[in-house]
Amino acid sequence: MTFNPFKEKPRKMDETIMSWNDMYVKSYDKNEVSPYTKTRCILANGTEYEATWCKHHFNRHYPDNEARRQVALLRRNEQQQQKMISLLKPIDESLLETTIAYEQLAVDLTAFLAQRADDANVKMALDFALLEDFDHLYRYANMLEADMGLHAERLVGKYTEIMPGRPTIAHHRHPLDNIRPSINNKKASLATQLDVGIITAAEQQTMNYYMNIAQFYANQRGRELYAEIGMVEEEHVTHYGSLIDTKATLFESLLMHEYTECYIYYSLLNDESDNKIKKIWEILLEQEIAHLHVAKELLQKYEGKEYHQVIPDANFPMLLKLQENKNYVREVLKNTVTLTAEGEGYTDVCDLKDNSTYFIYQNTVNTKPECERGHTIIKEHIKEFNQDYRYEESEHPIECLRDRTKDNYSLGVKKCEKC
Numbered sequence: 001m002t003f004n005p006f007k008e009k010p011r012k013m014d015e016t017i018m019s020w021n022d023m024y025v026k027s028y029d030k031n032e033v034s035p036y037t038k039t040r041c042i043l044a045n046g047t048e049y050e051a052t053w054c055k056h057h058f059n060r061h062y063p064d065n066e067a068r069r070q071v072a073l074l075r076r077n078e079q080q081q082q083k084m085i086s087l088l089k090p091i092d093e094s095l096l097e098t099t100i101a102y103e104q105l106a107v108d109l110t111a112f113l114a115q116r117a118d119d120a121n122v123k124m125a126l127d128f129a130l131l132e133d134f135d136h137l138y139r140y141a142n143m144l145e146a147d148m149g150l151h152a153e154r155l156v157g158k159y160t161e162i163m164p165g166r167p168t169i170a171h172h173r174h175p176l177d178n179i180r181p182s183i184n185n186k187k188a189s190l191a192t193q194l195d196v197g198i199i200t201a202a203e204q205q206t207m208n209y210y211m212n213i214a215q216f217y218a219n220q221r222g223r224e225l226y227a228e229i230g231m232v233e234e235e236h237v238t239h240y241g242s243l244i245d246t247k248a249t250l251f252e253s254l255l256m257h258e259y260t261e262c263y264i265y266y267s268l269l270n271d272e273s274d275n276k277i278k279k280i281w282e283i284l285l286e287q288e289i290a291h292l293h294v295a296k297e298l299l300q301k302y303e304g305k306e307y308h309q310v311i312p313d314a315n316f317p318m319l320l321k322l323q324e325n326k327n328y329v330r331e332v333l334k335n336t337v338t339l340t341a342e343g344e345g346y347t348d349v350c351d352l353k354d355n356s357t358y359f360i361y362q363n364t365v366n367t368k369p370e371c372e373r374g375h376t377i378i379k380e381h382i383k384e385f386n387q388d389y390r391y392e393e394s395e396h397p398i399e400c401l402r403d404r405t406k407d408n409y410s411l412g413v414k415k416c417e418k419c
Helices: 035-061 065-086 095-116 120-148 190-216 220-241 250-271 275-303 326-336 357-365 373-385
Strands: 339-342 345-348
Touching: 035 065, 035 095, 035 190, 035 250, 035 275, 065 275, 095 120, 095 190, 095 326, 120 190, 120 220, 120 326, 120 373, 190 220, 190 250, 220 373, 250 275, 339 357
Parallel strands: none
Antiparallel strands: 339 345
16 A cells, blocks of 8 residues: 555644643553554654754755744644653653663664665665664663663563674774765665665664763763763764765755655554554654645745655655564674774774774774773673673674673774684
């Protein structure tokens, strides 16, 4: 069944304005709801953050006040939507429990997009960062057991394995090596354009979350872990954001943002297992269809373009689905764990020159590798529990990451370090 949001009759924009009562929705029950409902809520929240800041960017860079007024109306509604979605998180869900959901989303969304990618550059970008988000899940899961006595396998519903990925210390790269070649929207498939926007918004949401909660964590090691992984998320947002077509105009970008939101909410609506939250996705989809039609009219008025000149075939491609991807993650881990970014591409650490920007940055930031917080979290956990915390369905695909009584902080960092 195809769905083209441009063919839908939109509501009037005045009808999208919500009362406080509309916005103040009941939170989900963290003990009853599916782990993927939690991740869908995070994805939707990130979608609205991205929509809001896209429109603020427009407001600051386009001179026509009538156009800015129309975009301000759209932005106000996006803000209402974001407030509604953010309130779905319950009060009794801790920062760290929510963090586990953030990293599960990062792993399974990235793996889903990578498996359907038809652009080699985009697929490689997804596979590369996938191993780092997978590793983040492992680090936070160890802190969850140490600080709260909770096992993350329950929180992720055993849909996502929890074990070391590319070691955290290896994630820290020189900023010059985080820029990827951008796609060309006129040549890229619609799915590729959507995927680049979606993964950028999702990673940006994680970056924003870590930027704002690190200082609220209850102990110093947690504050430091959030700070460190937050820096990696900055790398990921730069990495993914650089894939976006830089030649798209403000109005083309506005149209694509609204179309992407329609696609996301339609996907969430079709994927959702919780009937109450399903109704929220339906409401927000209707509102986004209204936004899309406003963006279409602005494109016509200010650039003289029809929507199909930007999106020739507006029927939605295969919908997003959050599901387990254990075998795929294991395969990527087995084949690419020692890769790092170099220039606009990727190189095995063993093949880097001694004076590479990667080693220069590593030697500046990680002056004492054994004290790097992502790894001391594991060493402290092993000291307390005699082994690290994992949820593995079979042995780790990388031999030197199998030992649960010893942390590895050299793989992918030291030249020619092999298992």
